[in-house]
Amino acid sequence: MRATTRRVLCLSGSLRRVSSNTAALEAARRLAAPGLELVGYSGLGVLPLFNPDDDVEPLPAAVLALREAVGRADALLIACPEYAHGVPGAFKNLLDWLVGSLEFPGKPVLLLNSAARGSYHAQEALDEILRTMSAQLLTTHPCKVSLPGAGCTAEQVLASADRCAELRAALDNLADIPPRL
Template sequence: MSATRRVLCLCGSLRRVSSNRAALEAARQLAPASLELVMHDDLAALPLFNPDDEHDPLPVSVLALREAVGRADALLVACPEYAHGVPGAFKNLLDWLVGSLEFPGKPVLLLNASARGSYHAQEALAEILGTMSAELLSTQPFPVALPGAGCTTEQVLASAERRAELRAALELLIPSPPTNVGGEG
């Protein structure tokens, strides 16, 4: 019996045509049957985080985010770098998850969709996620060398190199088969 792992895809960009979103959408199309990749599309709907507002009732968009994270077995994150940092909207999303019960211990894989090899935001994300008790599935973000802003899913899928990079990343998300701890029976 094979297990399917539900992976929530989080894009750190608000752009209509985003290379990070294109990488995640391409990963969804390339995912093997053992993975169900689901996009979270409400980054812009989240209110600005204020600890004074972190009580019942939470804003509807925050509840939806936390529920989506809770239903996920793992997270796949693709986030751009703005001015050597994590975009404010994505940091806001992470801030809403800090106090949640759904996030700690969640396996997370970071994609680095920059052909120029941005690393400041990736290092910051790894630090933030580690502080939030994420289980980072790789010590380094997985590189997917996309050309930059304006890249489409079709362009990603048209490249054999990009498909290979995404398939290698997806391998880290595939559930491991259960081990037989009791020995042979």
């Protein structure tokens, strides 16, 4: 019997060039066990502002690319910062473009919380948004990865045995997701 690879789309809620959330996702990609293919999404900054009037065929190219990437994924892995006790506007915009899509409902989603000081406002808001959008959240709370803060790199994350153990534990939640047909 051939092993099945599960494709996981990694979504960072940060636009920063050097982002701890993006670093956590990149480190997770490098630590992923065989059978898990983690793929990064880099189009957050090019999505147009959501307008329901534009959520019609033909979709803007960046929106179409996002929806196709979500459609090809068996699950989503999200690492999102907290800005002013909320979800960053750019990431909320991404989610708004997925609300009316056929690709998102029922999609398994795993949340990472990479804030060393326990960011929780945005995580609670993100949980509510995703449930409203009919996501299948894989855990009741975001998986904690205690990074040092803004500006760390994937190499710094991977240099810590504790961070690697946290990421591997988080990735274990993706082991049993069903592959897309």
